[in-house]
Amino acid sequence: MSPRRLDAPYGQLIDRDSPVEFEFDGELIRGYRGDSVVSALLGEDRWLISRSFKYHRPRGPLSLAGHDANTLVQTPRAPNQLAEDLDAQDQEIVSGQNFLGSLRADRYALLDRLGRFLPVGFYYRAFFKPRGIWRYWEAFIRKTAGLGVANLRVKPRYSDKQYLFCDVAVVGAGPAGISAALTAAAGGAEVLLIDENPYTGGALTYHRFGLEDVTREHMLAQLRSSLAAAANIRVLSGATCNAWFSDHYLPVFQGERLLKVRANTCILATGSSEQPVVFRNNDVPGIVLCSALERLLLHHGVCPEGPAVVLAGNDDAYLTALTAIDAGLTLAAVVDMRPATDNPALAAALAERGVTCYFNATVYEAHEDASGLRLGSVDVYNIETAGQVGALTARIECQLLAMSAGLMPAYQLACHGGAKLEYVDEKAAFALTQLPEGMLLAGGVNSIHTLEAVCADGRNAGRQALRALSRPADDDEAVECALRVNHPWPIFKHPRGREFVDFDEDLQVKDIINSARLGYRDIQLVKRYSTVGMGPSQGRHSALTTARLIAQATDRTVSETGVTTARPPVKPEPLGLLAGRRFHPVRKTPLDSRHRALGAHMIPAGSWRRPAFYGKPSQRTACIAAEAQAVRTGVGIIDVSTLGGIDLRGPDAAEFLNRIYTYGFLKQPVGKTRYAVLTSEQGVVVDDGVAARLADEHFYVTATTTGVDRVYRDMLRWNAQWRLSVDIAQVTSAYSAVNVAGPRSRDVLESAGCDLDLSAEAFPYLACREACVGGIPVRIMRVGFVGELGYELHVPSLMAQSLWDRLLSAGAAFDIKPFGVETQRLLRLEKGHIIVGQDTDGMSHPGEVGLEWAISRKKPFFVGRRSVEILMAQPLKRQLVGFSLSVHAPQPKEGHLVIRSGDIVGNVTSCEVSATLNQIVGLAYVHPDDALPGCDITIRTDDAVCVQATVVALPFYDPQNERQAL
Amino acid sequence: MPLGLLKYGRGDDYPYERQPDLPGPTELKDHYDVVIIGGGGHGVATAYYLAKHHGITNVAVLEKAYLGGGNTARNTAVIRSNYLTPEGVRFYSASVKLFEGLANEFDFNIMYSQRGQLTLAHTDATVRAFRQRAEVNRHFGGRTELIDRKSIAELVPCLNLDPAELPVLAGLWHKDGATARHDAVAWGYARGATQRGVELHQLTEVTGINQAAGRVTGVTTNRGTVGCHTVIQAVAGHSAILARKAGFELPLVAYPLQAMVTLPVKPFLNPLVSSSALHCYVQQTGRGEIVIGGGSDPYPLYSSRASLPLKESLIASAVDMFPFLSEMRLLRQWAGITDMTTDYSPIMGVSPLENYYLDAGWGTWGFKATPICGQTMAQLVASGGQVPELIQPFALERFDRFQQVNEMGATAASH
Structure with a gap:
């Protein structure tokens, strides 16, 4: 059967010349380019999309805007995707989820029958007696919970990130947003206009704003052409602004890219969320929001099977009815929960078209058709008082019910910024207050609903944004909107329940009331106890009803009750896009290629890679033994470039070191090194190194490989306080170093052309010199971490390879052997040297680790001194x-x-x-x-x-x- | 189906036979024997044990917002005892033992789920530290061991053993590691306490601590002044602020801690998995959501706002560990305020103000200590200030005496 679609102007989004197909639940579904998976399915009259979370009830679309969780489906790659957000053209296989057996015949649907034994929070009441039994129940409950199935074999797709900056970010490209953007841009601001839909125009593309649908298309065309003509507006379509973070930092998801927008001012024109009516079986596939029916007709050209019923809580629903009739849908009745329409002409217009209107009436119960999977009929009852019904007025056969209980501001982004959602009980109207600085509202989110007022409100927001940017702007227009959009009590409790408040979590009226009755009176406790609003739609369709029910149950107003906090994100967002491309920086010393050529086994050391030893991992012990042997009896060479290097210059360099490190440095002679231990203010040993005094006002200090960044940062922090005359530079990467160690090391240096007198008298232990080795300038320190005669040569990194090559070729005559960090660990252990971080922990003070000698008792201060003294006195x-x-x-x-x-x-x-x-x-x-x-x-x-x-x-x-x- | 549920089939109204879990609001009395400031898990647990073990029921728990709405609600419900110091291991092991029996003690299912906790080591240094933790744990009867890559792959087949250029070298496998429904723990304690006569006052904010001659005499609240003999402060992230009202300083710095969950999927991950190098932990709740959390934000802040950079980096790490998570959808992100001590251990016991007791410095390790904390704090109060041996190492004065209990290495990113 080919999809039955309406001709233009219906079906704006689809391309009738480009048919597409995909498989859903094992059957071939045909649609058109521009269709979502849902619209294609509805085009083939398939309304069963998924199964619900708890009772496994059949579910179809509710909002058709990707704002509810009824259409979560599974693709081979990913679970839990909103079918409205999936382009039909991109799909091959799609299936429903959360069922046992098949989507049509879900064996877990038995849970729906058992529902009365499973009251709200039932899992707190059972499954734990006798002690230990819970673990078995848990396994079963876990399996029935969850929704889709994660594909554990998928690899992340490519996705990237981009930063954008603008004067004004406008979220929502409906009439309010476009008006705001045009006004701000006309005043000279750089504007970013962001909309989650692939088109601009918002409700103008599907909703008629009056009895005669004449202005809509004209206005849409006009706004779009103005947008196209505006030079300083960038439009981001198909882009979801999913959160508001401090200082107008907006994550916007567009395709496979995360845009991170930093705006000066932020205008929210996010519109409203249409609210469902709460009655028995209000979740049967075929029951949708009024706006969903309008989208289906206008966007996708799908005219569903009738007859249909419209359940109205406001005048807007009559406009939907008119749109449906114009499109050729058979309308069986309009059921209005109010005594009369606000605009009498609307009721008259429907009467003219022969549609029965029931006033002061509601759908009290819906019935499935014979399949049990689709709406078959609805029972209309008279309303006696708020929420109470009288007698059955009529049973109406219908396959479709469009309902509107009212419009709630799309408050999420505002609430991320700390705004409060107020509700005026008498008027059943909302207001968002306490907006953060620089956040403005326009249109539906500001509870403005008539088209003229919406546009004026948008222009005003644009003007206010200009003023915030210190740009001139006209005075604000007067904006008035007397339209009453919210029915005060669209909730009809049924003795047999199944009047769903929260479709995501399968919560009925009694579940909410019972939560309060059990003592969970605070709206946050209701949320936590019943899980209302914790599902994928984050309470978009349940928050208001919940607040109303709790207010009634606890004798408070809705304002006093409040709604639960809206937390980021607005809509579920893919983790892959948040992760983005991964960069894992690895640092290599200039000698890295030399090590690999020599067959080194490389291991991580912080972000560096260092040779552990040279040879195969399988021969680790032998390799280390041979390398150690070479150092002890001949000569070895090790790359120690990863050691931190810090250069300190200035008249106060010695004074600075004297305050930072535990030892005394004021009297350190030029040409000498000293062991430098760093303690924290808690008196714990946190780093060590060697300080070489190269000149009166110049020290070169080493630090541990993984500690140097912290040491350098701390040095800068301390000197910001002390304001000594010293320049501190981290030169870890600028310098490379090798240690030539072993009894023949002097021979190697001499043979390599070192221009120093290397004799013990001229260059004794712990001395340092600046010299040249074969023309290469080096800083040489006679230090002995491994316990042999040794020279540590620090060299500008560019010359490290030349130095290494020169030393290795000069050393060949002495059988020089490169050794790795694991060999070094063994050698230093034999020599009894500690490694800070390995032989010390978060509590080690100098007295515990044998470093008393490295503490100067004479000087008045060093970092940690007070603590060290107290600790060492204990x-x-x-x-x-x-x-x-x-x-x-x-x-x-x-x-x-x-x-x-x-x-x-x-x-x-x-x-x-x-x-x-x-x-x-x-x-x-x-x-x-x-x-x-x-x-x-x-x-x-x-x-x-x-x-x-x-x-x-x-x-x-x-x-x-x-x-x-x- | 358990028989216990059959009674609910009789009709809409439940409970029929019992009082509500939590009583409705009442007026504040003029005087209580004990005022507990903070209606989180710790506060109500202390009240519960005061009433149950010591018969002290003239107790008011004052909560500025709602029951268990602070860090009790925001933490990611990791229960474990694989700490590093003997003091820490003894304390948290006692807590794990109590957790195991809580549901039956409360007659309220806290959904205690012993899944085991796996922490990954990516460096030699971490392997050394993990071996020590495993040894210390075993010494005190805990079930913890150092396991190799092969065993890790068997435990968590979907884990990427070579994430982010940081190959997994070994893992610390803590079989006692568990999770529970965090809210239910607070509710169970509150229910048990109020049933024994304790008063829980929500929306009651303490604005001042009243004292005379060096001892506490009462508290001032937004609902009036209340006299009392003893005060316990158990206010987590706001501990330092409240202590200042009582007239002394606590060595605490508040950092935001963030976490997030995905949409639920069918179960695929049993243990709680965390990486020491990626500063990220991942677990699947009973509902099927994947919870992702990690280290605190790098700056002090008294705000529970969520941020984008931390979300990006945490999720990047989670995707490194479990690449297929890239196709999952994030549902919700939130933050709590953690009160960090320099040694990553709590502050419990007496304070400079007489009869004013401290339960603070809970950083990222508060939830798992709830039962033992309540029990020992109740003992402390009931005995008139005799500090139970188990919590003596956590005294405030340890900072002056340089006797810290350093758990830094055993806390970062595994909570």
Whole structure:
């Protein structure tokens, strides 16, 4: 069967020359380019789209604007997509979701029958007796909950992000938004006009604003041509502004792109959300909002099967009725919940067209047709008092019901900005108040509904925006709108329930009332207890009814009750677009290619990659042993470029270091290095490095690879307070460094053409020099982290490769061997050097880790001094010591605990097998009473195997420090 | 179907046979034995144990907004005890034990769901720290172990083990890790407390703390002045502000903490999964929503506004961990205010003001401590100020004495 569509002017959005097709629920669906999945389905008279969350009731479209959750469908890639938002042309396979069996025959629909045993919050009342049973019930309940099925195999699609800036962002391109944009642009502002629909014009494209539908098309054409002519308006169509964040920061989703808009002023012209009437079975497929019927006719040219009934709470619904009749839909009746129309001409016009109007009446119950999946008839009852009905007036056979209980401002974006939604009970009218600075409202969201007034309100917003931008603007026009759009009580409780307040969560009138009756009186507690408004449509169609019901149940007004907070986003938004493209920066030292050529096994060190050792991971132990051997007996070389580098220059450089680090630096001679320990204000050791004094007013300080950014930041922060005369620059990337270590390291440097006298007398341990190696300028420090004669050469990064190549070729004669960071860890452990961050934790103070010697007691101040003194005056609670045990014992791992009399007293921080010492050696925190060399400690290793280790004086290797001072 | 539900089939009106969960509003009395400021989980839990264990029922819980509407409502309901320090592990383990029996104790299902919590290590340093946490946990009887990539892949097959250039090296698998319906915990306590005579006053804001001769005498509220013998403050994010009204400072800094959920999908993720390096955690609720959360915002702020940059970075991390999440839809985003201490442990016990007790500094770890916190605070009050051993390490004076309980490494991003 080919889709039956109306001719133009109906079907503005579809291209009748471009048929498209896709599969829905196993059947081929045909539609046209421009159709959404829903409109194509409705074009084939298929109204069953999905199953509801709790009772698995059949559901069809409600708003046709992508604003409700009744049309959530599944595609092969993604669950939970609004079928209105899916272009039919882009789809191959679409299916309903949340069913067992098939969409038409969902076996979970049994839950609908059991509904009366499942009152609101039923899961709080059962499933936990006897103790332990819940876990079994939970598994079942989890399966029936949830909606679609995530496809765990999909990979993220490409999506990107763009920043946009404008003077005025106008959200909503209906008559109000366009008028606002035109006015602001005419006054010289740069305007961004954002609309979620693929067209401009908003309600002008489908809604008639008066009995005679004459001005609509003319006005639409006029506004669109003015828009096209305006130079400084950029229109973003098909773009959803999904939130308002502080300072007018707007995330706008357009296609596969997230636009991040920063606006000076923000005009919300987001219109209103039409509200459903609450009666029994108001969720049966075929029951839609009036605006949905209008969209279906005008946008998609689909004229549904009749007969139809219109259920009116305002005059607007009569306009829908007229539109439907004009389009050829058979209208069985208009049922008006009011005693009369506000505009008598409307009732007369329908009477003229032979349509029966029932006044003071409502649809009290809807019935499914024989299939059980589509509207078959409605029962019309007289209304006696608010919410109470009298006798059955008529049963009307119909396949379609269009309803309108009123218009609620599309308040979401305003509420993201902290605005409050007020409700005037007597007039059943809304007002948004307490708007953030620079946010303006226009049109429906401002509770203005007649076309002339909407446009004038838009122009006024444009003018106000201009004034906010300090641009001249005309005086505001007077805006009046006397139209009453909201019925005060469109809620009809039925003894058998199923009058849905919240379609997303399958909540009926009694569920809301019972929540309050149980004591959950606050609207927020009602929300949390009943889950009203927590579904995908975020309460767009349930908030007002809930507020009314709670107000009535707790003897308050709707204003006092309030509505629940609207939180971002406005509509569900794809995570992929928020994530965007991923950038994972990795830092490589200038020697990276050299390491890889040498077969290094690279590991992460912060954002850097460093060689762990050179060789295959499978031969890790052998590689590390060979590298260590080379350093201990010959010479090795390691890339230490990742070490942080900070250059400090100025008359106060020494004073600054003296305040930052624990040691004394004022009297440090030029040409000498000093160990620099940094403590936090809590007295905890947080970083260390070496400070080299290159000149009176020039220090070069190293910091740990992962700590340097924090150290540099802290230095800047402190100096912002101290205002010393010192310039601080981070030069980590500007300089690269290698450490040449081992008894033959001096030979290598000499052979490489170092222009210094390298003798121990001329260049002793802990000295620093500026020199040239084969013409390459270097800063050389004689430091010994690994415990051998060694030289750390710092070189401008551009020359790092030349230096490395030169040292390696000069070193070839001495069998120089590159070594990695894991080998270095072993070597420094043998030498008893701690690594800050590995052998210290968030509580380690200098006294615990053997750094008392690095604290200057003479100077008046350093960062953390007060805390360090207090901590070091207290009895030690633990102490970091060296321990050793036989190579044949189970090797303790870092993180294993030290146990004393059954209690935890400390933990292992470093532990390696030392081939040099033929022992397992390590560092551990132990009880202070066990800290003396010779004490036995118990370490609990894997599988709770306890081993005894012996505390050993540090360093393990070369206790007399002879080798590094050669 | 459980038989307990059959009675509801009789008609619309329920409950028939019992009083409401929460009584309606009443007038404030002139005097109470105990005033608890803050009607969140901690406040009502303390009231509950005061009434149940100690027979102290002349108690008013004063809440400026509505029951459990602060961080009790905003947290992502992670329950765990895999901390680093013995003090922390002992305390949170006691809490987990209490959680396990709460539903039956309340006769109200808090939907306690022991799914296990998996934290991913991407660096050597984290592996070392995790091993230590596993060891400390096991020492105190917790079920925690360090597991390798293969075991991780078996536990969570849909997890990307090589996210963001940061290969997963190992995981800390905490079998006791659980979640529960956070609101139900507050409601269960409030219900049990009010049934025993405790008064819960919502929309009642404390604006001043009245004192004489160094001890508290009452509170001033937007509904008038109330006298009392003892006050407990349990106001989470606003702890420092309230303490200032009582005349002393707390070493707390307030940071916003954000979280978000997606639309619900059918269950695919059982454990609670977090990454130490990506600062992101992901879990699936009983309703099927995916909850995504992470570290606090990097600046202090007394505002529960949500922000775009944090949403982008958190979701990017979540998509790194579970690439298919890119096709899921985000439903809601929110924020709470966390009161952070320097050592990531709470402040509990006595204050400089006599008879004025502190329950503060709960940062991102408040929900999981609700039961044990209520129980120990009630003991503290009932004993007239004898601090129970379990919470002695968390005294305010530890900051002056330099005896902090450092949980920083065991808290970031796993909550």
